[in-house]
Amino acid sequence: MSHPHQYISLVTSLPHLGDLFTRKEVPISQFRLKQRLSMLEDEHEHLLKELVEITAWAGVARYDADLEVIARAKQVMDDLKDYPDLQHLVGTRMETRTLIAALRRRHAGQETPGDVAAWGYGRWSGRIRANWSDPSFGLGHFMPWIAEAHRLMRAGDHIALERLTLTQVFRQLDHYGALHEFDFEAVAIYVLRWVIVERWSRYGEEDAKARLQALVAAALGETETPTPIAVENDLLSDKTPSFEGASS
Secondary structure, three states: OOOOHHHHHHHHOOOOOOOOOOOOOOOHHHHHHHHOOOOOOOOHHHHHHHHHHHHHHHOOOHOOOOOOOHHHHHHHHHOOOOHHHHHHHHHHHHHHHHHHHHHHHHHHHOOOOOHHHHOOOOOHHHHHHHOOOOOOOOOOOOHHHHHHHOOOOOHHOHHHHHHHHHHHHHHHHHHHHHHOOHHHHHHHHHHHHHHHHHHHOOHHHHHHHHHHHHHHHHHOOOOOOOOOOOOOOOOEEOOOOOOEOOOO
16 A cells, blocks of 8 residues: 555444354445455555455366465465465465365265375375374364364254354454454455355355265366365455455
């Protein structure tokens, strides 16, 4: 932004989103949000679009392979070199997606993880490989949500599984959001939160089931859809009505 006061004006113009799952409608429309974001400098607008793209299901769906998604995530993190907290957000999101992808692959009947490096990202690839038969991949002592995700997946409770996954993402955003107030990072984190709240406001059980079935089919190689570690949402572009690009 040209002047620090623009950050203050922009951030203070954004309404409080509230807690996750508590709103049936988002407090600011996509149209109004895009109007407010016009206050960003061109460089920041570009970085925000990259960030939203790589953290969204719609954004990565056009890639043909997980390795392309991983390479794109690394490129985005390089572009965010001046914003380490946003880099960490991308990395943590990719790791969460990797864990969910591993659960889905195992649930679909895959007896071994195969080459985790070909479809996964981050710190937990070795744990996943070494503890494939463990419900939490050997991570349950400090990431208990993985065991719960395993249980919900086996029970076929798609809505609860989606809520659990989105809750983990929201917690990640809350952690880094607490570190920023009137800067570009604060705006970017707000937009990523908005994507999740907006997504949930139009979420339906049939959509969840259809999406899960498509992901499982893709993981088994039954469709041309990539088997993305990107298991999530839709949001940020110039299209209407969807902003395209961010989510779980």
